[in-house]
Amino acid sequence: HVQLVESGGGSVEVGGSLKLSCTASGFTFVDSDMGWFRQAPGNECESVSSISSGGVTTYADSVKGRFTISQDNAKNMVHLQMYGLKPEDTAVYHCAARFLTGWVPMCMGQGTQVTVS
Helix, strand or coil: CCCCEEEEEEEEEECEEEEEEEEECCHHHCCCEEEEECCCCCCCCEEEEEEEECCCCCCCCCCCEEEEEEEEEEEEEEEECCCCCCCCCCEEEEEEEEEEEEEEEECCCEEEEEECC
């Protein structure tokens, strides 16, 4: 079964940086689009960044120029390097994989907490 395990969250000061990692298993990682979503209390789940199986990346306007997504096919991992963190980046960050049915699990997994203050 599909398993996505996030790590790397924490508490940082404004302007700080963090690198999130996600280890994937249970599907063919190299053929899959991967993404990061986030959800702050009281807010909807939002897409932060994605990377296609071919390496094409997308970013939400709010994180462009500050966040970088990358993937390591040898280790079945996807990373999100975050610089210049702002209080509005505070959220639970979730890793997701895109299948024919859409992104799974979006913000339904355990995620990793990022707190910026």
